[in-house]
Amino acid sequence: MEQSDAGAVAQVRAGNSDAYRVLVERHSHSVFRLAFRMTGNEHDAEDLVQETFLRAYRQIGRFDGRASFGTWLYRIAANCSLDFIRSRQRRREQQTPVDEQGQELETAVAAGDPTPDRLAFSGELKQLLAPALESLSPMERTAFVLRHYEGVCIEEIGKALGVHSGAAKHSVFRAVQKLRKALEPAVSAAKS
Amino acid sequence: MKHLNEDELVLRYYGEGDDAAVKQHLEACEACRANLESLARVLDAMDGLEAPVPLENYGSRVWQRIAPQLAQTRDRWWMGWLVPRRLVAAAAMAALLIGAFLAGRVSQRRQMAGLSAPVRERIMMVAVGEHLDRSQMILVELVNNESKGPVDISEEQRRAEDLIGENRLYRQAALKSGDRAVSSVLDELERVLLEVAHSPSKLDSAEFEQVRQRIESQGILFKIRVVSSNLRERKVPPQGKASTAL
Numbered sequence: 001m002e003q004s005d006a007g008a009v010a011q012v013r014a015g016n017s018d019a020y021r022v023l024v025e026r027h028s029h030s031v032f033r034l035a036f037r038m039t040g041n042e043h044d045a046e047d048l049v050q051e052t053f054l055r056a057y058r059q060i061g062r063f064d065g066r067a068s069f070g071t072w073l074y075r076i077a078a079n080c081s082l083d084f085i086r087s088r089q090r091r092r093e094q095q096t097p098v099d100e101q102g103q104e105l106e107t108a109v110a111a112g113d114p115t116p117d118r119l120a121f122s123g124e125l126k127q128l129l130a131p132a133l134e135s136l137s138p139m140e141r142t143a144f145v146l147r148h149y150e151g152v153c154i155e156e157i158g159k160a161l162g163v164h165s166g167a168a169k170h171s172v173f174r175a176v177q178k179l180r181k182a183l184e185p186a187v188s189a190a191k192s
Numbered sequence: 193m194k195h196l197n198e199d200e201l202v203l204r205y206y207g208e209g210d211d212a213a214v215k216q217h218l219e220a221c222e223a224c225r226a227n228l229e230s231l232a233r234v235l236d237a238m239d240g241l242e243a244p245v246p247l248e249n250y251g252s253r254v255w256q257r258i259a260p261q262l263a264q265t266r267d268r269w270w271m272g273w274l275v276p277r278r279l280v281a282a283a284a285m286a287a288l289l290i291g292a293f294l295a296g297r298v299s300q301r302r303q304m305a306g307l308s309a310p311v312r313e314r315i316m317m318v319a320v321g322e323h324l325d326r327s328q329m330i331l332v333e334l335v336n337n338e339s340k341g342p343v344d345i346s347e348e349q350r351r352a353e354d355l356i357g358e359n360r361l362y363r364q365a366a367l368k369s370g371d372r373a374v375s376s377v378l379d380e381l382e383r384v385l386l387e388v389a390h391s392p393s394k395l396d397s398a399e400f401e402q403v404r405q406r407i408e409s410q411g412i413l414f415k416i417r418v419v420s421s422n423l424r425e426r427k428v429p430p431q432g433k434a435s436t437a438l
Contacts (some may be wrong), residue, residue, distance in 0.1 A: 010213045017262045024258065034242040045243075050258050057262055058411070125237055133289065147206060148238065156207055157240030172206075180198075180234050187234050 005069040012060055018096055025055050027070060031077045037145045038081035039088075040130055052077040074150075075160040078142055082161065085138040125186055130180035136175050143168050144175035196224045302380040320352050320362060324420045327355055331407055331416075334388070339405055343400040352385045359385060377415045384412050 003022050011019035028049060035048035055160040056076050063072055133141060142161065154172060158165035195206075196217055203209035204218070205228065218225055280431070330348050337343060359382045366375035384407060391403060406415070 017259075020262065021255050021259070024255045028251040028254045029246060031244040032246050042244060049254055053254065053258050054261060057258075129238060148235065154206075160394075173202055176202050176231075176235070177198060179238070180231060182229070183234050183237065187237050188230075 006065065009060065009063060009065075012057070013063075017057075020053075020057060023073075025070065027073055028053075030070070031073065034074065034077050034145070034150060035081055037149050038078075038085060038142065040133060044084065044088075048080055051084075055080060058072055065092070067077045078146060078160050079162075081145075082138055082142045085141060089138060125183065125190075128183055128186055132179050133183070136178060137171075139163075139167075140171045140175040140178070143171035144179070147172050195221065196227070198227075198231070201228050204228060205232055291340060310394050321420055322364065323355065323418050324357055324381075326351070327359070327385065328413060328420070330355075330388070331384065331413055335404055335413070337400070337404070339400075340397060342397065344393060345388065345391065345397050345400075345403075347397060349389050349391070349393060352388040356382065356385050356389060374419065376387055377412075379413055379417055380410060381416065384410065 003019075005023060005026070008019045008022040011099070012023070031049050031052050032045055035045035035052070036042060039045050039048060052073065056073050067075075120189065136144065139161070142184065143154075143157050146160065146161045152160070154169045155165045157172070158168035161168065193314060194212060200211075200214055201224070203211075204214055218228065283353070330351050334345065357376055363375050363378035363382060366378060387406065388403070392399070395403065
């Protein structure tokens with residue numbers, strides 16, 4: 001019979017680290033999906049999956065069972081992702097002055113100036129989407145990915161990231177505003 | 193008529209903030225309906241960002257990669273102490289440690305020979321607790337140091353060196369009594385103290401950040417707090433009588 005998450009967690013907490021394998025194998029795909037959307041590339045996403053499971057293992061003594069293990073793990077994954085994109089942004093800021101970054105984004109968006117007959121729309125949108133997501137602050141990106149792709153409600157996003165729901169809501173609004181500005185011309189042109 | 197702002201449209205799109213007034217306004221206002229449709233087109237188009245599907249045995253591959261790291265942390269794992277059954281065991285082991293320490297200290301045994309076992313135990317708990325407090329203080333000062341430029345840690349190094357010998361004594365006593373959990377925390381603390389003591393006295397900001405991150409990544413401060421808390425609980429005399437005597 002398949003072992004439940006709760007049963008595996010109890011065994012891990014009792015010192016049987018091999019029981020953790022069940023949890024890793026069961027939840028790896030969903031953590032990977034979230035990590036990929038947060039980072040935008042497979043390599044970073046795979047690193048984040050490992051970091052998430054290692055962090056969860058170290059913190060499993062604090063898991064109180066009020067939420068499901070999957071939800072708890074998801075929160076850890078979201079916070080790992082947030083830490084990761086914050087540090088990635090810091091590294092980039094050290095390497096590239098801010099105004100140059102802004103210019104890079106503008107160039108990327110302008111270069112993809114939409115003409116439906118020039119490129120396949122979906123491919124073009126993907127080209128625009130990556131830099132548009134990169135232009136969001138770490139909190140905006142995390143909140144947006146959780147809301148838009150993972151279907152997490154704003155109140156839950158606030159809880160997961162340890163901020164007030166007002167702050168989570170504001171991050172989602174700002175993200176949508178920026179993404180709309182960057183993508184709307186391409187989407188409208190494709191429609192016409 | 194006041195139109196809906198973008199925030200209200202975003203909430204509407206995601207089905208949050210089920211506001212009857214917003215719904216009613218949308219039914220009546222063509223401009224806002226068009227604005228919502230335009231927003232929805234952009235957000236719907238973003239659904240195309242599909243995450244690649246990992247290989248079928250992806251979970252097993254993740255496990256293969258992290259399992260060796262779990263094994264490394266298992267031996268010095270503090271989290272099991274948070275399980276109530278183990279808290280009791282940890283308290284019992286602390287008593288064994290103290291007993292073993294007392295048995296190993298001949299000179300102190302002579303001095304303490306006239307004391308009862310509970311009093312001796314309490315004295316030792318105070319000593320171990322103070323040792324941990326002093327160690328914690330050094331580590332906290334290092335972790336909280338926010339200097340931007342080069343950092344001089346010679347003072348912390350001097351104090352760390354003083355504590356290393358004492359720490360070794362406690363660790364050996366714990367090992368002798370077979371208390372792996374306590375000895376492993378002291379073992380980790382010893383390694384951190386050695387690292388601090390043997391670092392260059394003047395560190396540039398990158399080197400200092402490395403030291404700081406190593407202290408933080410090992411979670412040693414938390415483990416010290418857990419042990420100190422256990423010791424303090426055992427030091428507290430039974431309540432009630434003391435109050436009535438006053």
